[in-house]
Amino acid sequence: MSVIVLVEHTEGVIKKKSFEAVRYAADIAQKKGTTVSAVVLGTISDSEMEALGQYGAQKVLHVANERLNELNARAYTWALFTAVEKEDSKIIITLHDINGRAIAPRLAARLKAGLVAGALSYPDLDKGFVVKKTVFSGKAFAYINITSDIKIITLMPNTFALNKTEGKASVEKLDVAFTDKDFGVKVKEVNKIKGEVPLADAQLIVSGGRGMKGPENWGLIEDLAKKLGAATACSRPVADAHWRPHHEHVGQTGGTVRPDLYIAVGISGAIQHLAGVNGSKTIVVINKDPEAPFFKAANYGVVGDALEVLPRLTHAVEKFRQ
Numbered sequence: 001m002s003v004i005v006l007v008e009h010t011e012g013v014i015k016k017k018s019f020e021a022v023r024y025a026a027d028i029a030q031k032k033g034t035t036v037s038a039v040v041l042g043t044i045s046d047s048e049m050e051a052l053g054q055y056g057a058q059k060v061l062h063v064a065n066e067r068l069n070e071l072n073a074r075a076y077t078w079a080l081f082t083a084v085e086k087e088d089s090k091i092i093i094t095l096h097d098i099n100g101r102a103i104a105p106r107l108a109a110r111l112k113a114g115l116v117a118g119a120l121s122y123p124d125l126d127k128g129f130v131v132k133k134t135v136f137s138g139k140a141f142a143y144i145n146i147t148s149d150i151k152i153i154t155l156m157p158n159t160f161a162l163n164k165t166e167g168k169a170s171v172e173k174l175d176v177a178f179t180d181k182d183f184g185v186k187v188k189e190v191n192k193i194k195g196e197v198p199l200a201d202a203q204l205i206v207s208g209g210r211g212m213k214g215p216e217n218w219g220l221i222e223d224l225a226k227k228l229g230a231a232t233a234c235s236r237p238v239a240d241a242h243w244r245p246h247h248e249h250v251g252q253t254g255g256t257v258r259p260d261l262y263i264a265v266g267i268s269g270a271i272q273h274l275a276g277v278n279g280s281k282t283i284v285v286i287n288k289d290p291e292a293p294f295f296k297a298a299n300y301g302v303v304g305d306a307l308e309v310l311p312r313l314t315h316a317v318e319k320f321r322q
């Protein structure tokens with residue numbers, strides 16, 4: 001009856017946001033008087049998995065199949081399903097990211113489980129199993145009661161503080177009866193983005209929109225990002241125009257980020273853009289139009305021409321860092 005949590009890693013290094021998911025699962029397990037079993041897929045060392053004990057996992061179920069090193073929704077779902085059956089689990093947690101969004105609905109269908117996607121709260125157990133999430137692109141909150149026997153939550157990353165304690169999880173091998181059909185989708189090539197801060201994990205982001213005028217001005221965004229140790233992002237029209245690669249596009253149809261600081265430069269603040277960034281802790285907007293909607297969502301605003309403001313801001317950060 002343990003709470004199951006899917007843990008992600010990159011080439012054997014567990015992602016920070018997965019520690020958060022394990023801690024979240026552990027807090028729920030504690031309230032339910034049970035334990036946490038983390039499910040880890042692919043090639044990874046025992047010592048890396050044992051460290052999940054520091055975030056509240058008692059046990060790790062490891063499916064050591066190298067064909068699971070890259071996301072394969074069907075095989076991942078089957079592995080998680082096997083873990084749920086083995087543990088007779090009623091609560092399953094994944095992250096609300098590419099992996100979780102691909103797996104959780106499939107698992108829910110297979111288990112006939114209720115699912116809340118993009119949870120922002122712990123389930124309120126006094127009211128049943130009520131979980132908070134945003135709806136209408138972040139314009140409102142919904143409180144959803146999962147009434148099915150088995151409950152699945154995809155947790156919005158960067159929602160809760162990471163609380164580390166002493167502990168070491170035990171690692172068990174989990175055998176899953178895969179067939180070749182489970183690996184019908186094959187990853188042929190992985191293009192790694194070298195030398196950049198990955199957007200999904202970034203605590204600081206400098207993001208540019210159409211107000212940057214063209215790709216030739218992106219050096220100004222990159223200079224500031226470099227000085228801050230930040231990742232770079234962009235609005236959708238910027239990616240559509242091929243000024244920037246599509247993996248940098250944030251918003252309703254792009255990535256969702258929740259950094260400590262999001263600096264939006266020359267971005268109007270359309271609802272579809274805000275949907276991907278309005279969980280940021282602090283938002284700074286630079287826009288030459290004082291009526292730009294983004295200012296309403298901003299903690300700090302600079303009204304001015306981005307091409308003039310950015311070099312001055314970068315210079316100020318440089319001086320501050322010295």
Ligand code: FAD
Binds near residue numbers: 251
């Ligand atoms: P614009 O709307 O053109 O705004 C440019 C801004 O730059 C303006 O506010 C202007 O005042 C300012 N500016 C101009 N020159 C300067 C200067 N020199 N210095 C400073 N400021 C300047 N958009 C997304 O971003 N992400 C999404 O995921 C997304 N999904 C969508 C899904 C759907 C179904 C639809 C219909 C739209 C979606 N959009 C998305 C598009 C969205 O509606 C907006 O059109 C888009 O976000 C606008 O991008 P922008 O702010 O860069 O450009």
